[in-house]
Amino acid sequence: MQVTLLKMTTAADSAQVPLLVELVDGLRPRRASDERAAIHNVQALCYLLESHPDYRAALRRALLYLLSTCWQVPLYTETGILSNETFFATLRRRIGLRLLPPVADPHSLKDRFAQLFHRNDDYEWLANVPSQNWFELGRALHFEEEQDHDSIARTQVQMLEAVQILSCRLAALGLEPEIVRNCPEVQRFESPFVHQNVEALAYIERYRTAMIDDALPKDDDAQILVLLDQCETLAAKVRRSAARQGVSVSLTYHLIRIRQHIERMRLLLDLIDPDSDRDSRAERLLTVMIGLVRAENRKHSIRDVFSENTELLALQVTDHASRTGEHYIAENRREWMAMFRSAAGAGLIVGFMSLVKLLTAKAHLPLLLEALAFGLNYALGFMLIHILHFTIATKQPAMTAAKIAASIHQQTSKSGKKQLDLDELAQLIVKVLRTQFIAIFGNVALALPVALAIALGWKYAFGAPVVDAAKAQHLLHDLSPIASLAVFHAAIAGCCLFLAGLISGYYDNKAIYNKIPERIAALPWLNKVLGEHRTRRVAGYIEHNLGALAGNFYFGMMLGTIGTIGMLIGLPVDIRHITFSSAYLSYAAVTLNFDIGLNVLLISLAGIVLIGLTNLAVSFGLALWVALRSRKLNFRATRPLLGKILRHFFTYPGDFLLPPRSPKPQPETPAEPGRTDNAETAREWIRQRG
Template sequence: MQAILHEMTTAADAELIGLLAALIRQLRPARARDGRAAINGVQALCYLLELHPEYRQALRRALLHLISSCRQVPLYTETGILSNETFFATLRRRIGERLLPPVPDPQSLKDRFGEIFSAPDDHEWLAAVPREHWYELGRALHFDEERDRDSIARTRLQMLEAIQILSCRLAAIGLEPEIVRNCPEVQRFESPFVHQNIETLAYIERYRAAMIDATLPKDDDAQILVLLDQCEAQIAKVRRSAARQGVSVSLTYLLIRIRQHIERIKLLLDLIDPDGDREAHAERLLTVMIELVRAENRKHRIRDVFSENTELLALQVTDHASRTGEHYIAESRREWVAMFKSAAGAGFIVGFMSLFKLLTGKAHLPLLLEALAFGLNYALGFMLIHMLHFTIATKQPAMTAAKIAASIHQQSAQGGRRQLDLDELALLIVKVIRTQFIAILGNVLIVMPFALGIALAWKTLLGVPVVDAAKAQRLLHDLSPIASLALFHAGIAGVCLFLAGLISGYYDNKSIYNKIPDRVAALPWLNRLIGERRTRRLAGYIEHNLGALAGNFYFGMMLGTIGTIGVLVGLPVDIRHITFSSAYLSYAAVSFDFQLDPGVVLISLAGIALIGLTNLAVSFGLALWVALRSRKLNFRATRPLLGKLVRHFLTRPGDFLLPPRAEAPLPEPVAPAEAPPDNLETVRDWIRRRRR
């Protein structure tokens, strides 16, 4: 470090940028999160600067040369701010830059900044150093000794230019049709986005004039800050409107850009104002510095594009799923019994679906046609189950997980993490567990005997079983959790269940955002064909069922095609679903005339149970993870619930299987009879009141 500082004292201007990068490499710890090593490096640099005046003069010269010889505006207006490209254009550009990075421009401070802080984790060790050590470094540089004030003036002018550019862009984004659609009052009243631009331009002109003529009074930015707050209020209205009318990726992208522009304008306004607390000014400068380094380090990261742009969309998707999830939670014994009946109806239909699946397999169709036939069998069957208001048990987790996350989010927003009603949340999870238990029981207890009846009737009428002995042996082999990849394949089915839940929420959001029911109700040819009343009913059905039907269709197509895809690509991928696996055990038993080894039966039953558990665990875990992430929560928010659930299980294990009996309502208190008056003069009034 000392050798680099010594070399700076005699280096030419062209060599200073490389020496600054070398100095940062000396300060950079071996591990980015090693705060102790980073602190030691900063303290050592402070010591050298205080001990050698020529070192601090050389370092000041290098820093001032960096900002005076390069154009600063792109650093302030582009680093850490999404461009005006669409989401997919940004994604393509980042992928291209990741594969083939662009050539740095030596005249751009943005590119020079990236050369100096070139490690992808520089922002981590910069943030790990406490602020007081950075303040100490700033004091050790002794900028009060510097006589070159032109560089500071040029920096302020470029910050003013950056504020002007950001303000114009903010005004343009605020008038985008997507924003106006969700906040129509900007068409009736003057938009704060436009007004802030007018006020900002006037402020910049006055500021420049004050820099030239010191006798002019200084202006403040209070009015701009008020207008920026109004812009944020408008964005809050847009978000609330999106909760009712749906959201799109493009709207989410615009909302993120608006927030980024407002935050950057506020930061730059703070930095160009030299008045006020010097320590507060240093704090803002350091905050901007670390933010710019972080943005520069992550400028090619593809994951950030997804995480930033899918946040609101994921929230809306899981919010629709959580509202659907309320229908999958039985509150009382009556609802619990109703769930069993609904699941039993689904088991009845799955018995036929499994038959069609086995018969289609016996037809030996070409692979792609077979995959299509399998997928349509599953898809149409699941859609029929939904239309008849029946329930597939494994469809529940993706919905109920979103409901649990929404409940955690609501309680966190009300009182913070410490005030979470853990008892209420634990009770909600207990309800979910027992509802899923009875749904699985309804599916399995009906599909097994019904599939058995179908197989026996088929063998009696046609003289041959539905499947031959070889196919029956494969069916039993596929149920074994030891001899086959049944649990791995069950996990794949769980992923499909999770994706189906997201697809359902996505189409519900799409239906609302694009006003699909209203557009269907307004179709002239449909009104003439089936009548206005039936068209309105159809539109209402689409409004409430489009997401569920789409989710069931895609879920069925995924289940039907994954096995074929595995064959085509040579990978051992397939699906195992508890309800269909139960039916296949019945068909196999009839093929062997019930002459099955008891060990095989026990292993098959254990495999069915583990397949169901894997289906539920994978789909529930993934759905809960996405629902928590969309609400800026993590699994730590659910960790305290574990103890509550264990205690609940130890004290009342029956609640996990059967709802408690409803308590008899307390009798309403009877008002005491009015005693007759003692005074004879009021007896007549008392009698009149009693008659009324």
């Protein structure tokens, strides 16, 4: 760093920017996570500047030259703020910029800024350095020794232009149709988004006039800040309305941009205001500088596009899933047995679905037609299971994971801590696990004997088994976790289960957002055919079941087509589902006259268990990850739960299989006879006490 500073003292103005890049390279630690090295480098620079007046004078001139010769407005109005593009346009643009980066403009402070902090992780080590060290570096520059009024005035003017641009964009965002749709009073009353633009333009004009005439006082920005608060309140109201009426990616995009514009305007107004507190202004300037560096470092990040634009949508989707997940949690033995009966009904239907699957495979249809037939068999079967109020066990994790994440969020919102009331949360997970167990048991307990009965009846009726010996051996081979890719294929099925859960939440949100039930209820031809009462019932059914039906349909199509896709592209891709795998074991056993050997039987049963565990673990893990991310949480928030769940398991292992008995309601004790006028109640009280 000392060599670089020495070069600055004699270098021409045009060579200052490369030397600034070299100086930042000297400050940068080898690893962005090395906090000690970053602090040491900043302290060393402070020492050099305090010890050598010529060094700090050269660095001041370089910084002022950079500000005076570069156009600053794009840095304030574009960096760290989403552009006026749709989600997919932003995605395409970022992919294009990553493949073919643009040419830097030497006259743009935004591009010079990116040149100074060119490493993708620069924002990490900048944030690791405490604020006090950065303030010491600012004091070590001693800007009071050299007041460049022209550079300061030029910076103020460009900040005012940035405020004007941001204010106009904010006014336009506040009148977007989707914002108005969720907050209709914007049309009836004067919008704070429009009003803040009027105030901002007047403030800028008065400020520029005061810069020319020193006798005039600088204007106050208090009214603009009040209007920005009102804009923020209105945006929060739109978010709450979206929770009831549904949300879209574009609405999420507008809300994020509104928040970003308000925050940036507040910062610029604070920096422009000469009466603002110097220490708080320095703190905010440091915060925004680190934010600008992060935005420049990640300006081509595709991942950030998804995380920024899908946060509210993911939250809404998982909220719908969490409300559905409440139906998959048995609180007592009555609900536990009801879940068993529901799962058993699904196992009964799966026995017939597996028969249709095997017969379709025997038909040797063309590949695409075969994939379509497999998919429709699964899809229609799963939809029938839902219509009959039965339960496929593997559909539960995607719903219950969202419910668990929602419970964590509710706890954190009360006191700001991420680990509160973990005992109650552990109890919820225990309920989920035992409900999942009985659902799987119900599926398999009926799928195995029903498939066995169908196979025996088929053999008796037609004189031949459903599948031949070669197919039976193939079915048994597919169940082996050692000789086949059964566990890997079960993981693929778990991913499909996870996607089906997201699809269910998406369509539930879509039904609310697009008012599909109301539009169906208003269809003239449907009212004429079914009548007004039946049409309303159909609309109500669609409102509460569209997501589940769509999720089941897409899940079935995914299960039916993935094997064919794997065959077409030459990859060992297929699916394994615990309920169907148990049914296939019965068909194979009947074909081989139950002569399958004890080893093969044990391996097949172990394969079925591993397939089920993999189905559940993958779908639950992915669903919980998305649900936590949508609430800005991570798996660290759930770590303390593991110990509590293990202690509960060793203390009360039976709770993981069977709900505890509900306490019997105690009869009410009537009042003493001396305190009542009811003689019959008094006699009953005496009789109970002998």
